[in-house]
Amino acid sequence: MESWGEAAFRGRQLFKWLWTPGFASLDEVTDLPKTLRARLALEGYVYNLETVSVVASKLDDTCKWAFRLEDGSVIETVLIPGDSHATLCVSSQVGCAMGCRFCKTGSMGFVRNLSPSEIAGQVLSVIEQLGSEQRPRNLVFMGMGEPLANFENVVASIRILSSELGLNYSKRRITVSTSGIAPKIVELGNEIDVGLAISLHATTNSLRDRLMPINRRYPLEVLMDACRRFKLPRRRRITFEYIVLKGLNHSREDANRLARLLDGIPSKINLIPYNYVEGLEFQAPSEREVLDFQKLLIDKGFTAIIRKSRGRDIEAACGQLWSKVIRDEARVKGSTSG
Template sequence: MTNLTDLTFHELEALIVSLGEPPYRARQVWQWLWQKGCRDISEMTDVSKALRTRLAERATIAWPRVVRVRESGDGTVKFLLGLTDGEAVECVLIPEKDHYTACLSTQVGCAMGCGFCATGMLGFRRNMTPGEMLGQVLVARQYLLDRGEALSLRNLVFMGMGEPLLNYENLLKTLEALHHPQGLDFSSRRITVSTAGVKRHLLDLGKTGLCALAISLHAPTQEKREQIMPAAARLPLGELMEILRQYPLKSRESLTFEYLLLAGVNDADADARELVRLLSHVKAKVNLIVYNATPGLPFRQPRPERVLAFQNILKDKGIVATIRKSKGTDIAAACGQLRAEADCQAEGGA
């Protein structure tokens, strides 16, 4: 059975045509899937009964199963989602001043093995399909609708479990579906893909213009980066920065560099000065993220004054550097804390 949410618009059109229907019918089905959040083909009431019957023989609509929802004191919501093969992923809804941002996963587990990340400890299990990635958006949006939330889901960040560029083809299909004007209709300004850097896809992603880019940098030198991100050995920092210099940016757009501050590891003044040097040839802004202690991992949170000192060195050199306030730490929903405990089958759920 085909999951309709796995299909791009053109793939859906081809399926509809193969069932002997005119291509424009695809638009109606697409709107049911993405605008109306339809989960049952028989409920597509303005689609002919004959087409609904034939479609249901070939396809289904499968959203991820909500196994558990945890809400933080600060309004952050973490979903544990069960996939059809029994695997599980997490995604997070983060409240902002006038909207919500969803942090989405792209893989079950992750092969990058970053030392500070709970997902990295899981190892890699498999890539998520486009329907599974988009399903996170559908689940999050439905959650807000059911709660009668006044604020809507406006921004998406691919910063959850997994390395997005190691699931590149499915990521592209997902971005395409997100943009479709008759569907979810997210503009590229509202979508950020975060990567540790995968050489073969970085520039191609930039050429699509489908999203903004964030680089998970976390260290200013190759040696330090490899210590905490072993996969960084595959794309040396010098080469990564050379690629980023060629990255196509729209006017007024910059590259975002994520920098997780780990006490005594990468948070010294000398590290900040090294970072200034590294970023001197790109249009950069820096998100400083204060590490959240995660059980089983050997890192500590830097003191607030250390974080400010680090930020000031960047600011003094004209680099826009913001400190990202950690949200959802009490429910392990903050950066690097997602792990999708594999107990979802036992728990059951909605």
């Protein structure tokens, strides 16, 4: 607004409208002068994410949205209900360059970064569809993409989401998850007061190198050093996500190594039994194996929680819905063109 010669407060007025659930047209901005509204209508427009599909799991209440962006790219957003509150998992990139071996998005490669409004827009669209009274309480950057590889836009989207004029989320309710871009972890803590989750998944560099190529650049020692230097908000802990892969990472030695790695870091461990994905090489562990590993960690004094693999019937693992939409569209195109 200032670059248009308008007072700064006009920008705040417009911002508030843009992030009001249900806002659809610049004609609705009735508290701006007519001339300004006319210019806005001429030079701008309101873009809402287009919902391609909403799929609800029949096994649990997980719900997944596929959104199409203006350039035709499709991203996914997943709502994970809890006992008293829901968590929304948002995407930060179209595709991902990190190439984690257990992840479908990783196998698709990187397309582009999402803009701040495309990231925050996922939350707005879901709130619009659920109604404000059912808005998700927690937000996690754990969908498609590596958030710290899109650092500026992710930070900007958090500022929108947490703004009193925007969706007014407490930063305590926002967690950024990373595969381990060590220098950016420290930068994130210095920049903004949010929670941090690390996709750890292995206790040796040799296995982590194999699972997550980022580990060759920032091996476990460097990653843990960054976690120790992360400015953790008061009374918060770093969440370590640990996918339990049958026969690979849940031995007694793994528990010992994990304890050494996390020594001195306020932490909690989420154990996620691997959800079998067609076409990938890993196997799901038995319930017993996961429970045994959890016990080893609890005996060492850790908080270790088993997180169920959600939405198995709706392809809920990272990036899978996206691949399904793309596959389906390819099929439709193939059948119409051929």
